[in-house]
Amino acid sequence: MNAAALLNLQEIDTALTAVNNRRPRLPELAAHQTAAVALAGHQAKIDEAQAVIDAAQAAIEAAEHAADDITAKRTRLEGQLKTIIAPREAEALMHQIETLNQQRGELDDQELAALDQQAAGEATLAVLLAELPALEAVFAATDAELQRANAELDAEAASLHERRPAAAAELTESELAAFERAKLHFAGVAIARLEGHRCHGCHLDLSPAEMDQVKATPADSVPECPQCGRYLVR
Numbered sequence: 001m002n003a004a005a006l007l008n009l010q011e012i013d014t015a016l017t018a019v020n021n022r023r024p025r026l027p028e029l030a031a032h033q034t035a036a037v038a039l040a041g042h043q044a045k046i047d048e049a050q051a052v053i054d055a056a057q058a059a060i061e062a063a064e065h066a067a068d069d070i071t072a073k074r075t076r077l078e079g080q081l082k083t084i085i086a087p088r089e090a091e092a093l094m095h096q097i098e099t100l101n102q103q104r105g106e107l108d109d110q111e112l113a114a115l116d117q118q119a120a121g122e123a124t125l126a127v128l129l130a131e132l133p134a135l136e137a138v139f140a141a142t143d144a145e146l147q148r149a150n151a152e153l154d155a156e157a158a159s160l161h162e163r164r165p166a167a168a169a170e171l172t173e174s175e176l177a178a179f180e181r182a183k184l185h186f187a188g189v190a191i192a193r194l195e196g197h198r199c200h201g202c203h204l205d206l207s208p209a210e211m212d213q214v215k216a217t218p219a220d221s222v223p224e225c226p227q228c229g230r231y232l233v234r
């Protein structure tokens with residue numbers, strides 16, 4: 001087996017794995033997600049302020065409508081009052097008018113409170129809307145940065161995929177199959193460097209006898225680590 005070809009292919013595959021592993025860990029992705037959360041939170045506050053304004057508007061309209069009804073009723077009673085001579089009846093009518101005036105006063109208070117709520121909601125909304133463009137700009141900028149970072153990874157992956165067929169062609173079909181099996185078995189890294197007596201796949205030292213066996217491996221073949229079974233590259 002061609003050790004250099006094996007090492008080359010492993011380096012390409014390791015780089016491809018690294019590219020894929022980097023995608024979910026991109027700082028640009030974290031920044032974009034943070035910006036998206038901030039924007040969504042801000043939009044929710046805008047919706048909330050708008051809901052306060054809408055509810056206040058509905059309360060104002062309801063109070064005005066009810067006040068109009070009371071005014072019409074009072075006008076009618078006041079008309080009746082002018083035609084009544086009996087003091088008891090007049091007293092009863094005046095009492096009804098007084099009650100209507102009280103109700104009208106309560107409605108006016110309700111309307112004033114709703115107007116205050118509406119004004120407060122509109123002030124809050126104005127501040128939130130003024131802040132919105134900056135948040136949208138950060139969102140757009142982080143989106144562009146993320147797309148740029150992903151495009152870089154795409155280009156890196158594309159160039160690795162381009163190199164791979166030539167690298168794989170250096171190995172025979174059965175060697176390639178053995179390499180793929182070993183990769184599955186060793187979580188993507190089928191080969192390990194032998195540095196001194198130590199296998200860098202399993203980090204165990206080879207005994208002197210094992211080192212002798214490795215050294216005795218013919219040049220056209222690749223020895224395996226006696227501890228973990230990874231291909232050893234010297």
Ligand SMILES: [Zn+2]
Nearest residue numbers: 199202225228
């Ligand atoms: Zn090993």
